[in-house]
Amino acid sequence: MKNTPTxxxxxxxxxxxxxxxxxxxxxxxxxxGAVARPDVSTAPAExxxxxxxxxxxxxxxxxxxxxxxxxxDPETMRRGLKAMILTRxxxxxxxxxHRQGKTSFYMKCTGEEAIxxxxxxxxxxxxxxxxTYRQQGxxxxxxxxxxxxxxxxxxxxxxxxxxxxxxxMYSAKDYGFFTISGNLGTQYVQxxxxxxxxxxxxxxxxxxxxxxxxxxAESDFHSxxxxxxxxxxxxxxxxxxxxxxxxxxxxxxxxxxxxxxSKGIGYGLPxxxxxGNDFLAVWAATQWAEERARTNQGATIIELFTYRGAPHSTxxxxxxxxxxxxxxxxxxxxxxxxxxQHLIAIGEWSDAQQEEAEKEAVEKVRAAAKESEAIGTLGQxxxxxxxxxxEVYATEDWRLVEQRREVGV
Amino acid sequence: xxxxxxxxxxxxxxxPAVAPMNMIQALNSALDVKMAEDPTVxxxxxxxxxxxxxxxxxxxxxxxxxxxxxxxxxxxxxxxVGTAIGMAAYGLRPVVEIQFADYIYxxxxxxxxxxxxxxxxxxxxxxxxxxxxxxxxxGIFGGQTHSQSxxxxxxxxxxxxxxxxxxxxDAKGLLLAAIEDxxxxxxxxxxxxxxxxxxxxxxxxxxxxxxxELAQVPTGKYVEPIGKARVMKEGSDVTxxxxxxxxxxxxxxxxxxGVDAEVIDLRTLVPLDIEAIEASVKKTGRCVIVxxxxxxxxxxxxxxxxxxxxxxxxxxxxxxxxxxxxxxYPHAFEWEYFPGPQRxxxxxxxxxxxxx
Numbered sequence: 001m002k003n004t005p006t007x008x009x010x011x012x013x014x015x016x017x018x019x020x021x022x023x024x025x026x027x028x029x030x031x032x033g034a035v036a037r038p039d040v041s042t043a044p045a046e047x048x049x050x051x052x053x054x055x056x057x058x059x060x061x062x063x064x065x066x067x068x069x070x071x072x073d074p075e076t077m078r079r080g081l082k083a084m085i086l087t088r089x090x091x092x093x094x095x096x097x098h099r100q101g102k103t104s105f106y107m108k109c110t111g112e113e114a115i116x117x118x119x120x121x122x123x124x125x126x127x128x129x130x131x132t133y134r135q136q137g138x139x140x141x142x143x144x145x146x147x148x149x150x151x152x153x154x155x156x157x158x159x160x161x162x163x164x165x166x167x168x169m170y171s172a173k174d175y176g177f178f179t180i181s182g183n184l185g186t187q188y189v190q191x192x193x194x195x196x197x198x199x200x201x202x203x204x205x206x207x208x209x210x211x212x213x214x215x216x217a218e219s220d221f222h223s224x225x226x227x228x229x230x231x232x233x234x235x236x237x238x239x240x241x242x243x244x245x246x247x248x249x250x251x252x253x254x255x256x257x258x259x260x261x262s263k264g265i266g267y268g269l270p271x272x273x274x275x276g277n278d279f280l281a282v283w284a285a286t287q288w289a290e291e292r293a294r295t296n297q298g299a300t301i302i303e304l305f306t307y308r309g310a311p312h313s314t315x316x317x318x319x320x321x322x323x324x325x326x327x328x329x330x331x332x333x334x335x336x337x338x339x340x341q342h343l344i345a346i347g348e349w350s351d352a353q354q355e356e357a358e359k360e361a362v363e364k365v366r367a368a369a370k371e372s373e374a375i376g377t378l379g380q381x382x383x384x385x386x387x388x389x390x391e392v393y394a395t396e397d398w399r400l401v402e403q404r405r406e407v408g409v
Numbered sequence: 410x411x412x413x414x415x416x417x418x419x420x421x422x423x424x425p426a427v428a429p430m431n432m433i434q435a436l437n438s439a440l441d442v443k444m445a446e447d448p449t450v451x452x453x454x455x456x457x458x459x460x461x462x463x464x465x466x467x468x469x470x471x472x473x474x475x476x477x478x479x480x481x482x483x484x485x486x487x488x489x490v491g492t493a494i495g496m497a498a499y500g501l502r503p504v505v506e507i508q509f510a511d512y513i514y515x516x517x518x519x520x521x522x523x524x525x526x527x528x529x530x531x532x533x534x535x536x537x538x539x540x541x542x543x544x545x546x547x548g549i550f551g552g553q554t555h556s557q558s559x560x561x562x563x564x565x566x567x568x569x570x571x572x573x574x575x576x577x578x579d580a581k582g583l584l585l586a587a588i589e590d591x592x593x594x595x596x597x598x599x600x601x602x603x604x605x606x607x608x609x610x611x612x613x614x615x616x617x618x619x620x621x622e623l624a625q626v627p628t629g630k631y632v633e634p635i636g637k638a639r640v641m642k643e644g645s646d647v648t649x650x651x652x653x654x655x656x657x658x659x660x661x662x663x664x665x666x667g668v669d670a671e672v673i674d675l676r677t678l679v680p681l682d683i684e685a686i687e688a689s690v691k692k693t694g695r696c697v698i699v700x701x702x703x704x705x706x707x708x709x710x711x712x713x714x715x716x717x718x719x720x721x722x723x724x725x726x727x728x729x730x731x732x733x734x735x736x737x738y739p740h741a742f743e744w745e746y747f748p749g750p751q752r753x754x755x756x757x758x759x760x761x762x763x764x765x
Contacts, residue, residue: 128498128499130495160532160534161530161531161532161534162532164529164530164532165530169530171530171531171532171534171535172534173531173534173535178498178535179527179530179531179534179535181522181523181526181530182522183518183522183523186491186518186519186522186523188491189487189488189491189492189495189519190491190492190494190495190498190523191495192491192492192495193491193492193493193494193495193496193498193499193503194495194496194498194499195495196492196495196496197495197496197499197500197501198499199477200451200477200478200496200501201448201449201499201501207495219487219515220487220488220491220518220519222485223483223485223487223488223491224488224491226483226485226488227482227483227485227488227492230483391528391529391532391533392528392529392567392568393528393568393570393592393680394528394536394590394591394592397636397679397680398680398683399680399681
């Protein structure tokens with residue numbers, strides 16, 4: 001006689017669906033300044049707590065508090081703020097460009113600007129970033145020409161990757177920005193290999209990479225952590241937990257019963273969990289990880305806790321799977337608003353300057369769009385068809401020569 | 410040249426010493442020579458470091474070139490290939506080992522989506538100059554997961570080169586060429602041929618490599634061009650296209666059939682030496698294709714189509730394919746599955762009589 005209950009499958013569900021009132025009461029958020037800052041040489045086993053806490057610097061009044069305050073000079077913070085503003089303005093314009101039929105596709109990073117901008121400012125262009133499709137702030141923070149980004153988005157004649165890739169899959173080697181792939185998670189383990197190469201050559205460069213909460217479920221995530229730990233690779237392994245992988249909430253990726261940072265613990269990697277909307281906290285954690293990598297102490301996991309404010313892409317409608325106003329209720333606010341508040345609080349910024357910066361960003365984007373659209377938008381201009389057959393290999397083999405001739409180019 | 414300091418004084422610097430080598434030693438020599446010459450060449454894989462590989466191909470490399478140049482890897486094929494792609498992006502030339510071709514599939518995403526497309530998708534900013542070495546092929550009672558020939562899964566992918574040597578001389582020259590190549594190369598090593606040629610007459614004792622001319626291998630550096638076939642035996646009746654172990658089976662099959670076959674060892678499947686194929690088939694008017702991999706969508710299908718497209722008016726019989734069956738590779742039925750010399754001979758006779 002069977003006296004145990006029948007089995008049932010647990011399928012994680014988010015705290016809110018369309019029509020529900022957003023509820024973030026389940027989040028355990030540390031107070032700003034509450035988490036200790038261990039020495040960079042701390043053994044991972046002694047800092048396990050950091051994988052479950054939340055490093056925050058900026059408090060509700062915009063004051064920078066606690067041991068993680070990176071004590072940035074105001075000029076650096078203003079640069080960061082402006083880069084975030086520019087990133088958002090760029091996103092808005094390109095999203096509209098899609099609606100106007102100027103491109104086939106776009107993905108915004110609304111709400112996540114602090115991450116790529118701060119990290120892009122900290123590391124040098126000599127280091128290599130292995131981004132996902134949502135780190136455009138890295139290019140913008142490094143003053144990559146906006147018009148060139150747009151040329152890629154429009155696949156026009158000046159597209160640096162010659163119309164071969166879906167919009168936003170940028171590649172900018174000189175800016176420390178590795179070619180983006182549509183296949184999720186693949187770049188995570190490649191970054192580890194790049195760091196290993198730097199170590200093999202006795203160099204001083206490090207790698208940094210990003211993965212979303214959803215893609216941590218890919219097997220390359222596991223491989224990357226294993227290799228990073230085994231060979232003590234100089235790499236910063238970011239997990240951008242924006243709560244959503246298209247329509248799946250982070251619980252479906254394995255975040256319901258634990259944190260993503262904590263997954264580093266089992267690999268013997270130090271893991272920091274950080275308020276991703278807090279520019280100063282992102283900065284401080286990244287600096288910590290950078291020092292660790294640069295001094296040959298190995299890789300660090302950083303979970304950047306944030307919220308994907310925009311639709312997944314121009315092909316997505318989030319109102320079909322999450323409460324419409326969930327982003328506004330996100331308890332960690334908006335990264336731009338929070339850094340702005342801080343700069344104003346310390347007397348280094350004003351509402352008028354903010355307004356001016358926003359206007360300036362829109363202008364910059366408009367000027368870039370004018371430049372790029374003069375070359376052409378999707379379908380109006382494109383690289384020579386001949387280039388379709390080039391760079392498959394270092395040199396064309398007979399098949400490609402024949403096929404190119406068949407096309408008549 | 411690396412070996413010259415140990416060479417006898419009477420040997421001219423441009424006439425490197427030659428030594429008999431089996432395929433394992435030849436491959437090992439290629440890695441050794443190239444690692445000594447180029448500090449960006451690194452070799453790693455499962456058991457490929459201290460132990461020197463389960464087939465000994467990377468033997469002594471760690472001791473000679475150091476831990477950071479030749480090392481053991483975790484059992485993760487996607488990790489091995491994925492990190493190699495990152496290393497290649499940095500500017501190294503990694504030569505990684507997948508212990509058996511049957512275990513390359515976990516790395517398929519990295520190979521197909523990443524390595525193959527790196528140059529193309531980045532507009533030439535990033536490249537994946539790397540070699541993925543992997544023992545492949547059957548005839549060793551390896552069963553399902555130690556016998557496969559997955560070459561057509563890679564020849565189908567734009568951006569990859571696929572190389573398969575059939576003898577020690579080519580193995581070394583082609584591996585050196587592959588390491589120096591600026592594109593990603595899938596380098597399949599027929600493990601059945603590691604210790605000696607194998608013609609498929611499995612009841613007969615196997616002879617070692619040393620009796621063969623193609624086992625006389627220069628100890629220094631030389632390169633065999635990628636994209637060039639080798640005519641193993643000239644003939645006038647029929648062209649046999651083969652690679653890997655099947656080159657030796659083809660030779661034995663032709664002898665058994667008493668047919669004057671021209672046996673072409675393709676050596677590289679991508680890029681393919683189409684000129685050599687065309688010239689031979691136009692001369693003989695007949696073509697038999699031999700490979701171990703299953704028939705359907707195997708590389709033989711591509712070869713057959715190319716021959717038909719380019720030599721149609723010269724063909725005196727339908728192109729024949731002698732291949733593995735469309736089944737997983739079995740254990741107990743090794744010799745019923747393996748396309749041996751008898752099957753090759755039967756196909757040759759059929760083609761010679763114009764039929765199917």
